[in-house]
Amino acid sequence: MRICVLLIVFAGFPAAGFAQFDSGQISGFVRDAQQAAIPGATVTVTNQGNGDHRSSVTNAAGFFVFPDLPVGIYSVTVELSGFKKFVQTDLRLSAASQMAVDGVLEVGSLEETVEVRASPSQVQTTTAQVARTIDTRQIQALTLNGRNPIYLASLKPGVRGGTIGTFDPDSVSNGSFSINGARDDEYVVMVDGAVATRTRSSGSMLGAQDVETVDEVQILTASYRAEYGRSSAGQIRFVTKSGTQ
Known part of the structure; x- marks a missing residue:
């Protein structure tokens, strides 16, 4: 019985391994208007098609990363008290792509929003494929x-x-x-x-x-x-x- 259970458990591993190769990644840096890194900012990526979202906090260098995201069109929101909310929308994430999205926060209230729409054509600069x-x-x-x-x-x-x-x-x-x-x-x-x-x-x-x-x-x-x-x-x-x- 123990052998059967182990076989069932390990049988599920290859599917998970394959699936990650058809996902993408969004990463970037959050800075202020003087290009200084902003740690502790809350970054949220949202799939505009189904509403799924993930959140993270920038590190000491202002960096964030969201690996293994399903293919789709995403928005990136950056929030921190004392700054205007930054939102970038219509980001097309393809399989195996690594997209860089940098946010610049302006001093102001969170009720104010700086919205950026992605250009229709985005050049892939993170891979040589x-x-x-x-x-x-x-x-x-x-x-x-x-x-x-x-x-x-x-x-x-x-x-x-x-x-x-x-x-x-x-x-x-x-x-x-x-x-x-x-x-x-x-x-x-x-x-x-x-x-x-x-x-x-x-x-x-x-x-x-x-x-x-x-x-x-x-x-x-x-x-x-x-x-x-x-x-x-x-x-x-x-x-x-x-x-x-």
Whole structure:
């Protein structure tokens, strides 16, 4: 009986390990108008889609970090007595991204708010990976023959080829792409951090994806982090939608 219990407990570990790779991170520094660090400020990140939120307090250097955040659109709020509230909204956090958000607090009352909206295009400066992320808004707007999101990988420069079966909405083909000139069996398909490529059936996935349930498609082609092993050519990663409020 003890052995069975241990097997059940450890069986849950791989899923948790995979899931963290399809999450993102928001970190930054809180400073005043003279660029001096502000310790003890309360920082809250809120998922604008479902209302989930987390809070932390800046350290002596004014630094804060929120790891393992699910993919989504976030707001960051910074509060400290004697300063105006700082709010930055519409921050699009993608899988495996590390977003830097710095807050500048102005002297004033907490009833006063300084609100900043994120720019539509945010340059990734914290990692060197070569990737293309297609979010849910783009997925819905694009004319996609067959409505099979695997074909979106062809939008990334360096991805070529693809089979006619890709246009079938029920196809479980991995697309048969060539990434950076590599063979079509040298990349892997992932869904929510779990391997979806069938190891004993070349060119097939464990199931077809649906554009209505996919939140974003990420194509990694070079310089991605070590935890994205298993493939020499690249990765096609699907992140499915989460719940809403």
